[in-house]
Amino acid sequence: MNFRTTIAAAFCCLLPLAAVSQAYPQRPVKIVVPYAPGGGVDVMARMLADRLQQKWGKPVIVENKVGASTIIGAVAVAKAASDGHTLLLTSESTITSNPYLFEKLPYDPIRELLPVSQLVSLPQMVVAHPSVTASTLDELVALAKAKPNELNYASYGSGSLPHLLFEGLKARTGAQMTQVPYKGITPAVSAVLAGEAQLTLAGASLTQGYISAGKLKPIAVARQERLAEFPQVPTLREAGFADIDPHESWFGLFVTGGTSSTIVQKIYRDVAEVGADAVFRERYVLARGLDPVFSSPEEFAKFIQADMRQKARLIRISGAKAE
Template sequence: MNYISSRTVLFASTLLLAATCQAQAQAPAKQQGAYPNRPIKLMVPYAPGAGADFTARTVGQKLSETLGQPVVVENRPGANGIIGIDAALKSPPDGYTLLLTSRDTMAMNPALYKKLPYDPISSFEHVGIAAWGPYVIVVHPKTPATNLKELVELAKAKPRTLSYGSFGTGSFPQIGFEALNGKMGIDLLHVPYKSAGLTIAGALAGEVNVTASSAAGLIGPIRAGKLRPIAIGSQRRSPLLPDVPTLEESGVAEEILPQVWFGFVLQAGAPKAIANRLSSEIRSIVHSKETAPRFIAMGLDPFGSTPEEMAESLKRDLPRFRQAAKAIGIEPK
């Protein structure tokens, strides 16, 4: 008959307990090391179409390939991007809800709203800016202006008869056109829409005389002759639109119409290792030989910043856009 002493049983139990505790302690590390092990949701707080959606879907498709898991794009537009951002922030900060953001929703919204469900700095684990893009000012073909000077002259000759479309109160197009109103002594009437796509649709239908958007959403209608470009908000002309003068060439400071960027964030509390990995993957994607030409063809400049560079850019922009909003009479509501 075999006899096992109580001391042997106690020793074996101690070893088993230690092994169990070690396995439990290592489990989170293993799970993180296996990231991603299920599909990733990519929230886009804008309607389909234009530069934001293009950036999300282009990067999302390539991330699916490099990460080996589906990246599912979900558009959740409304309220200057606030609805989609709020929805993303309510998801667990586990790296499985990636959010596309833009310069206006992150740097401009704090100048427009007294209360936001997010802080551009503390509410997020920044991943990086994917691409920059200038806004292109376009007019409906029935508007008799082939450049910015002619648009200003027409607005002076027919005060309060010309209108411009924007993505909503406080959007970059409104900031730009109101600054143009003040600088040139004109009074273009503001017609706000709920998204860039709807604004472009309004311009195509002739509901407004002029609007501005990233080239990504305008290049198709421009090439089809359905909208006429008259100026671009960049330091140099775009190779896509070489005949379109810059704002500076048109006699207006470039700063009147800020360039937009599109980037990515996770919720605050998400593992930094995941944010850094996603940042590295996205930088590689936007600069790849396959993807970079697609961005350039849409009038976007592939950038691929680090998380730290994205945060620093926001810190510079926040006071600047508060001042810009105040200058045209916009008070936080």
């Protein structure tokens, strides 16, 4: 009787959780994007919203809340009701960089934003103008030492991935290079193409065509493995610079802290189903040069911890502060 009673009690406890999962969502869901319309994060959010709306039978609305280094959008989700109806789709800046660039944030990226899934990663490549004689990082360091401050690297501001990498390289080797900040990664790449700057770190999807056309020279990949498109280009780890690797850029989905784990898991499962769809994967992920991930909440949380440790280290080395 005791055994039967225990089983019955456990079953009764599970019923409310199942009901919560089945009932979600109960009203329209909002995906907050802390970037302007038309950018990579925004496009991903809109494609995902369209598929989730079909799956859930409820409107899924994308709302762009731009400004203050993604802080405005992050706060909107962090302070929302903990019911899973307000989501955040953002990049690594909001979660693993901002805590170390700002002395104080109006949101806690760990307690107030729960990870649902890392959707995609964006492999980064160290690229140079073809006029740069160096073809490896060691040769680049030697060149920068032989010609102090004659090499410029294009970044998109203090704390951006190019800034963290090249300042880390300077601190590690004593090489001297000068940062030239631009208003975004596309202008930074354009500056290298034009010879205004000689180096940058940019997404493989953005640089691939220029590399194939001989307009940019690949030096290294900020990724765990080499890229299939450029198997001859070593990773930063292989080149002996794993300690200053700022890691790939990524897009991830978050929900307000305190949201039921049952709801978090349901959102994850439905998002993972979208990510596993062959048409969605090919058209909206692979065709845009993104690596599909669609990790579980637990995997994503572990990934974030590792990324935060590396970002904290590189931001400390670079002396980067919020602009």
